Amino acid sequence: MQKIKNKEENVLKKVLSIALALMMALSLLTACGNGTSSIPASTATSTAASTPDSTAQESSQFPREETFYFFSGMGVLPTSFNPLLGNGTEWPSGQMQYLLYEALFMMDMLSGELKPLIADSYEVLEDNSVKIVINEKAHFNDGTPLTAEDVKFSYDLGDKYDLQFSSYWDVLESVEVVDEHTVVLHQKANSVNTPVALDSMQMVPILPVSVWGPIVDEAGDDVSVVRAFDNLDNPVGSGPYKVYGFNDQGIYLERDDNYWGVERFGKLPAPKYIVQPIYKSNDLVSADLQNNKLDLAQAYMPSIWEMIEKNDKVGTYLSDAPYHLEGGMVAMVFNTSLPGLDDPEVRRAIAYGINYQQVAQLAVSGYSKDIVPLLALTDGVEDKYIDKDALADLMWSYDPDKCNELLDALGAEKGADGIRVLPDGTRMSWTLQTGYGWSDWNAAAEVISQNLKAVGVEIISDMPESAVFISNRQTGDFQLCLHIIGENPRPSQPWFRYKDALYSVGTPDFGTLAFSNFGRYSNAEYDALIEALPGINSDAELTEMHTEINRIFLEEAPLVPIMYRPFQFYEFNESYWTGFPTADNGSEVPPMLDRGAGIQFLYEIEPAGK
CATH class of the missing domain: 3.10.105.10 (Dipeptide-binding Protein; Domain 3)
Known part of the structure; x- marks a missing residue:
C-alpha cells in the first residue's frame, strides 16, 4: 500500500456558539463525507487513497477473520510515526501504545502492578537505584537485538532533549549499563522519588540505537531535527506489529510473525492485521460499532445501553452503569x-x-x-x-x-x-x-x-x-x-x-x-x-x-x-472476534488495547465461531 503523506491543510478556526442538538446534527452530516470506516480495496501498489468501492469487511486485502478493526482516536491522516513528538504523537507511536514501540514494563491498572514486557524483572536496591534485567530474546522488528545499550540510549534522549519523558531526569542521575542485558537507574541523592523512577519503566519507548543514533548525531543539541524525522518508512520497533501502510482512510498494521514476545506471552497475538480507521467524529465511530464494522472502540459513545439493547453483540467492561472504569479527570x-x-x-x-x-x-x-x-x-x-x-x-x-x-x-x-x-x-x-x-x-x-x-x-x-x-x-x-x-x-x-x-x-x-x-x-x-x-x-x-x-x-x-x-472508553462488538475482557468473564486483563497491560487481550480474543 502506498504511504500517502498528509497534504498541507487549511485549518479553519472560527467561533462556534451552537446548540448541542445542532452540533450533533452537523456531526451526522459529516458521515456523508470521507469519515467512514471503509478502507480502500486497493493493492500495495495503489498510488492514491481514492474513495473506497467496498466496506472494510468486503476488502479482500485484509481477510476479515484475521483483521481487527480498532478505533482509539485518529481523526487525521498521520504525518509521523516519530514517538518523540510528545502529546501530538500519532497512533501507534504514543506512550504506552505497545503495538509498535515497547517499554520495559507495562502498567496494569486493575492490579496497580508493573508487569514484565521487554524486561523480566526489576529490583530497588539499598541505595534507591533500580536494577533492571532485560529479556535475552528481545529484538527489534528488523532483527537487531535489543540490548542494554538501546535502553540507555533511549533514556538518555530524555536527558539530552526536552521530550515528553524528560521529567524523569528530575530524579534520575544516570543510566548504567552493567552488561548486555542489565541496566541500573541511579537516582539523584537529593531528589529520590522511587515511584517516579518506576513510572519511567512503563513510559520511555525503547528505540534502536542503529536507527536513531545517526539522527541524534546529525541533530546535535537541536531537538527540532529529532522531531522533524517523520519515521514514516518502515519504522523499527520491538512490538508485535509493523506498519503495513496508511492513507486518508486509516492506518494498517501487520503482525510481526518473528515477534520476540512469543517468549513473553507464549504465542503471537491473534489478529494478523489491525486496522485503525480515521474518523472525523465519535458519532461515526458509534455508527460503525453498531453496524458491526468495528471490533473495538476507545471513544465516547452516548447512551451505550441503547446500542447494547439494539445489538446484543455490543458490550462494555461493566454490564451496568457506569459501564466504564473511572480513571481520569477532565x-x-x-x-x-x-x-x-x-x-x-x-x-x-x-x-x-x-x-x-x-x-x-x-x-x-x-x-x-x-x-x-x-x-x-x-x-x-x-x-x-x-x-x-x-x-x-x-x-x-x-x-x-x-x-x-x-x-x-x-x-x-x-x-x-x-x-x-x-x-x-x-x-x-x-x-x-x-x-x-x-x-x-x-x-x-x-x-x-x-x-x-x-x-x-x-x-x-x-x-x-x-x-x-x-x-x-x-x-x-x-x-x-x-x-x-x-x-x-x-x-x-x-x-x-x-x-x-x-x-x-x-x-x-x-x-x-x-x-x-x-x-x-x-x-x-x-x-x-x-x-x-x-x-x-x-x-x-x-x-x-x-x-x-x-x-x-x-x-x-x-x-x-x-x-x-x-481512563479509556471501551466498547466492543463480538460479531467477528470474541473473548473481550469484562468484569464478569474472569479475565484479568485491563479493558483497553493500546494502553499498558491491556495489550494482553490480543492473546485472549479469538475469531468468532472458532
Whole structure:
C-alpha cells in the first residue's frame, strides 16, 4: 500500500456558539463525507487513497477473520510515526501504545502492578537505584537485538532533549549499563522519588540505537531535527506489529510473525492485521460499532445501553452503569496570563457557575459520578491523605447565586449585551478550545457556555482540528481549554497528577511546547510542596502536605475539574472476534488495547465461531 503523506491543510478556526442538538446534527452530516470506516480495496501498489468501492469487511486485502478493526482516536491522516513528538504523537507511536514501540514494563491498572514486557524483572536496591534485567530474546522488528545499550540510549534522549519523558531526569542521575542485558537507574541523592523512577519503566519507548543514533548525531543539541524525522518508512520497533501502510482512510498494521514476545506471552497475538480507521467524529465511530464494522472502540459513545439493547453483540467492561472504569479527570484549564483570567477570584467565580451534573449527563451520558473539586481521584486511594473537612469551605459546587455574588463583589457589571465587564475594562468573554469531533468534550463546552451565559460570562466554543487543538494546548495558544490532568495509571499517583496540573519549574514560556501545566500557572509554595512530597513517609505529614497542595489549588483555581471519565472508553462488538475482557468473564486483563497491560487481550480474543 502506498504511504500517502498528509497534504498541507487549511485549518479553519472560527467561533462556534451552537446548540448541542445542532452540533450533533452537523456531526451526522459529516458521515456523508470521507469519515467512514471503509478502507480502500486497493493493492500495495495503489498510488492514491481514492474513495473506497467496498466496506472494510468486503476488502479482500485484509481477510476479515484475521483483521481487527480498532478505533482509539485518529481523526487525521498521520504525518509521523516519530514517538518523540510528545502529546501530538500519532497512533501507534504514543506512550504506552505497545503495538509498535515497547517499554520495559507495562502498567496494569486493575492490579496497580508493573508487569514484565521487554524486561523480566526489576529490583530497588539499598541505595534507591533500580536494577533492571532485560529479556535475552528481545529484538527489534528488523532483527537487531535489543540490548542494554538501546535502553540507555533511549533514556538518555530524555536527558539530552526536552521530550515528553524528560521529567524523569528530575530524579534520575544516570543510566548504567552493567552488561548486555542489565541496566541500573541511579537516582539523584537529593531528589529520590522511587515511584517516579518506576513510572519511567512503563513510559520511555525503547528505540534502536542503529536507527536513531545517526539522527541524534546529525541533530546535535537541536531537538527540532529529532522531531522533524517523520519515521514514516518502515519504522523499527520491538512490538508485535509493523506498519503495513496508511492513507486518508486509516492506518494498517501487520503482525510481526518473528515477534520476540512469543517468549513473553507464549504465542503471537491473534489478529494478523489491525486496522485503525480515521474518523472525523465519535458519532461515526458509534455508527460503525453498531453496524458491526468495528471490533473495538476507545471513544465516547452516548447512551451505550441503547446500542447494547439494539445489538446484543455490543458490550462494555461493566454490564451496568457506569459501564466504564473511572480513571481520569477532565479539567477546564485557564490561560492564567490573560486579563481577567489572571485573577483567582474571577476563576473561582466561574467555577461556581458550572452545572457539573449537567456536564456529566449531557457530555458523557452520566458515565461520571459527581465531581469533587480536588486534584486527586476520590477512589479511596489517591485521596487517602486529603483532609476534606479542612477544605470544605473552599470547595466549590454549582451555585449560580454564589457565582453572581462573587462577580458583583469584583465590580463586574453587565453591559448592554448582558456580558459582564471588569473594572479594568476587560469584557468577560473568552473562547474554550476542544478538538473537533471530540463529541463528549464538545458537548461539555456547550453546557459550560450555556451555564455561564446565565451569569453574564460569555464562553465561546472553539473546535479546531485535533492536531491543531493539541498543538495549541501545548504551546499555550488558548484562552481556556479542556485537558485530562495526570493521564495514565502509574505508581506515582496522585503526586504525578499534582505535578502535571500545576507545577511550574521547567515549564517553558508560551509559544514553546509544554507537556504539562498548559496554563503556565506559577506558585512557589505549590512547587516547593511538590518537590518535598516524595520524601515524606509519616501519615501525619502526608496528610498535611496533600491537604495543603489542594488548599492552594482551591484558593487559586488555575483549573477547574469538570467531570471524571474512564481512563479509556471501551466498547466492543463480538460479531467477528470474541473473548473481550469484562468484569464478569474472569479475565484479568485491563479493558483497553493500546494502553499498558491491556495489550494482553490480543492473546485472549479469538475469531468468532472458532
